[in-house]
Amino acid sequence: MVAAPRRLALKVANLAESQPDREVEKRGPAIAQAFDAEGKPSKAAEGWARGCGITVDQAERLKTDKGEWLLYRAHVKGESTEALVPNMVATSLAKLPIPKLMRWGASDVHFVRPVHTVTLLLGDKVIPATILGIQSDRVIRGHRFMGEPEFTIDNADQYPQILLERGKVIADYEARKAKIKADAEEAARKIGGNADLSESLLEEVASLVEWPVVLTAKFEEKFLAVPAEALVYTMKGDQKYFPVYDNAGKLLPNFIFVANIESKDPTQIISGNEKVVRPRLADAEFFFNTDRKKRLEDHLPRLQNRAVPATAGHAARQDRPYSGAGGLDCRSDWR
Known part of the structure; x- marks a missing residue:
């Protein structure tokens, strides 16, 4: 993670190109509750099947020593990183603890400051996405007054060195x-x-x-x-x-x-x-x-009409001076 006043960047090393495939099993109602006396599927069975994206007759049966249940079993192919990243980025940005957001232009997009560029790279490939109203591409911006104002990045491994060399920005x-x-x-x-x-x-x-x-x-x-x-x-x-x-x-x-x-x-x-x-x-x-024109005790008359807690006493009712550290010698305001 690198951050500077005009940019945020997150670089993930050894990122897999997709999720691993997985086997999914969802156990449904017991057979006794899944069908009525006439063998028709109950509402509970139909609701469970609908949630699994199948019909009751497509469900498998799971038999154990404790009984028999409907079972949904499927092989789920892992989603590609390219498909997952845009939503992950948008969700993460939305969760940033920004006390005061702003809106710019005619859009309803809100962020801490107006966003000009968004770059999502998986190796050397641009991940297409629209983040905070901006379409992702290879263009990044350098220092406002030094370096190249805009340039392209070919591979994620070039960041943040390319920003240092061409943009005059120490991103870290x-x-x-x-x-x-x-x-x-x-x-x-x-x-x-x-x-x-x-x-x-x-x-x-x-x-x-x-x-x-x-x-x-x-x-x-x-x-x-x-x-x-x-x-x-x-x-x-x-x-x-x-x-x-x-x-x-x-x-x-x-x-x-x-x-x-x-x-x-x-x-x-x-x-x-x-x-x-x-x-x-x-x-x-x-x-x-x-x-320095007045001593501290010269301010005591100003306390005559000041309201203080009844238990605290009042400077006007005190005669003894308070001798504090450093030789301070003045009338005490509090008991």
């Missing part, structure tokens, strides 16, 4: 993730730091790009006066950037980000990201400096 999620991790570590080393490559952010970024290109940018050193936690929250949560720390664990005025394209002028991409993050860091700086 784990391969993209590993590349981002290695390149980000190297980029951080070059500026004398260590990248904060949290697993959750690494997974998210790997899911956003098809051709990851790691770049390094910077922000103004004045923002380092803001608590590192606030800056990191902005970089990681809002921008999907990787913060960089020195060997002592101090935040550096740099960040690492991942582009989805090999630009002829990467400085333009770097400059653009620096411009985007600056106002966000400025917001963090503003709110931090605003909060």
Whole structure:
């Protein structure tokens, strides 16, 4: 299974060309219940035979030491893989846990995003099918801005290598993730730091790009006066950037980000990201400096008219200060 922002693919090795043939036996009603006193088939016998696709007189008899029953026996030829795959694919796609579906064009087809191509290959043979309103063929699409926009695949064994070589797409999620991790570590080393490559952010970024290109940018050193936690929250949560720390664990005025394209002028991409993050860091700086203008206990009068649980007490009825970790000394809001 490989997945990228604009494609899903499943490759099955050693797939049989058809199901094996099988022998089917279905036991029907006991002879005593299968016929009436005149020897005519009962409704139960006729219903069972109809379900088997035969008539009662075509049924065989099964004799055991416990009695005699009607029996249907048949040799069922296995269906071809070519006939089974389309329904399997359609059913599997319909069961994907997609929280919000969309519809496009004039069709009633629903999926997470509009579908442009569908390719079903059994070796070198195209399996004819219509999946999500698209007829399957050999055409696959590459990266939106790099590589060949469209090309054909001759054999299933060529995937995903052909997509890498001609489409400039690393279809394998784990391969993209590993590349981002290695390149980000190297980029951080070059500026004398260590990248904060949290697993959750690494997974998210790997899911956003098809051709990851790691770049390094910077922000103004004045923002380092803001608590590192606030800056990191902005970089990681809002921008999907990787913060960089020195060997002592101090935040550096740099960040690492991942582009989805090999630009002829990467400085333009770097400059653009620096411009985007600056106002966000400025917001963090503003709110931090605003909060510092008042002590925590200066906010106590605002609690006078706040409703709190009767058992919790109220700050207005408390005199004693609360001494917490780190030398915090303020009036407690809760008992």
